[in-house]
Amino acid sequence: MDKECVKHCLTEDERAAFERDGLLVINDALPASMVKDLGEIVGRLGPGDNIFAKDESFLQLVDWPRTFPKVFGVLGWNIHSYYTQIVVSPPQDGSMRQTNCRRGWHQDSDRINADIEPGTQPRLSVKVGYFLTDVSEGGRGNFSVIPGSHRKREIELPDDGVSDPDGAMEVKVTPGTAVMFDRRLFHAPGHNRSNITRKVLFMGYSHRWIHPRDERTVSHLIERSGPIRRQLLGAKTGAMGTSSPREEDVPLRSWMLEHLGEEAVTDWYARIVGAQSVTFGRNHSDPRPSDS
Numbered sequence: 001m002d003k004e005c006v007k008h009c010l011t012e013d014e015r016a017a018f019e020r021d022g023l024l025v026i027n028d029a030l031p032a033s034m035v036k037d038l039g040e041i042v043g044r045l046g047p048g049d050n051i052f053a054k055d056e057s058f059l060q061l062v063d064w065p066r067t068f069p070k071v072f073g074v075l076g077w078n079i080h081s082y083y084t085q086i087v088v089s090p091p092q093d094g095s096m097r098q099t100n101c102r103r104g105w106h107q108d109s110d111r112i113n114a115d116i117e118p119g120t121q122p123r124l125s126v127k128v129g130y131f132l133t134d135v136s137e138g139g140r141g142n143f144s145v146i147p148g149s150h151r152k153r154e155i156e157l158p159d160d161g162v163s164d165p166d167g168a169m170e171v172k173v174t175p176g177t178a179v180m181f182d183r184r185l186f187h188a189p190g191h192n193r194s195n196i197t198r199k200v201l202f203m204g205y206s207h208r209w210i211h212p213r214d215e216r217t218v219s220h221l222i223e224r225s226g227p228i229r230r231q232l233l234g235a236k237t238g239a240m241g242t243s244s245p246r247e248e249d250v251p252l253r254s255w256m257l258e259h260l261g262e263e264a265v266t267d268w269y270a271r272i273v274g275a276q277s278v279t280f281g282r283n284h285s286d287p288r289p290s291d292s
């Protein structure tokens with residue numbers, strides 16, 4: 001993985017902002033040349049998911065130095081890429097432009113929200129949106145959010161059926177900006193009343209014990225990738241390797257340990273029960289064949 005990552009780790013201010021708002025804007029995440037190239041590919045492919053298999057240029061985003069350190073700063077090292085998506089929002093046509101229908105406010109992951117018992121939801125995943133068109137003005141299909149709503153189980157929608165809930169805002173950013181958001185954040189695609197076709201790439205990351213949400217066809221890419229990309233693309237030693245990972249399941253952890261130090265890999269649970277026992281599942285008998 002690119003050593004540049006070390007320079008873009010989540011700062012304490014960024015962590016506090018992300019915890020408070022449920023999103024973090026990362027300016028200048030992509031250089032202009034990359035925005036142009038990816039924009040052309042997105043224009044050719046159109047909307048859809050499982051995007052690594054559609055064009056290998058997208059693969060560089062999975063561990064992109066300006067954004068990926070923010071992701072592992074929030075979720076830790078036992079993570080993988082669990083969803084990838086191209087969203088293309090063309091200008092709404094004449095009749096739709098006039099229609100003031102309510103936007104589709106939601107939290108991510110559908111049944112996860114319903115299946116988990118009432119009370120505070122766990123984070124579980126984040127997405128990074130890469131904005132490839134200029135959405136620095138509103139009304140361009142802007143990604144819209146209710147900052148702080150990741151702490152809520154529901155939001156109140158006004159009775160008129162069209163107005164936005166309290167606190168809703170459009171995220172207005174220039175091309176090449178990335179926005180990382182918590183899956184629990186209530187968000188929605190905006191209305192596109194402009195003449196611009198909005199293009200966004202979304203990269204979802206979750207803990208490795210959550211199943212990918214797109215039909216992954218990446219085994220050919222796993223074979224050709226370095227260790228951390230292999231982890232992110234879903235390589236594992238076995239079913240147990242997702243929640244009781246061995247060292248070879250999580251090379252991201254070794255990388256963080258080497259480049260960022262012990263503190264970076266020691267989460268709250270490790271502080272209680274001891275880093276080694278939680279890291280490689282040694283609390284339980286491990287039925288997987290051992291190399292040692």
Ligand SMILES: O=C(O)CCC(=O)C(=O)O
Nearest residue numbers: 087142143144188189202
């Ligand atoms: O297209 C957008 O701005 C929002 C996308 C969205 O709703 C999602 O990623 O779940």
